[in-house]
Amino acid sequence: MRNVTNIRHALPLPAEVGAATGKLDDALVQAIKDAKAAGLPQGLIVSLLHGHAHHQTGIMVN
Known part of the structure; x- marks a missing residue:
């Protein structure tokens, strides 16, 4: 887990990160x-979102 970054130490975040986060959030809401x-x-929507989150967490910690 050496590749995991605590974002509290990276603040303030660049404007590009805020914009990308907003676009991601908007896309998720629309989907x-x-x-x-x-x-x-x-329940299917929730399980799909949870599965993707679980997969991405696995990628981050390995």
């Missing part, structure tokens, strides 16, 4: 709205 509108069950 969730689209999935709900398509009739996907909420």
Whole structure:
């Protein structure tokens, strides 16, 4: 876990990071709205998001 960075030590964050975070958040919100509108069950949406988060966490710590 030597590659994990604590972002409290990197503050203040550059404007590009804030902009990218905002775009990511907006894209996630829109994708969730689209999935709900398509009739996907909420539990499936949550499980997909959780699975991706778990996978990305595994990548970060290895």
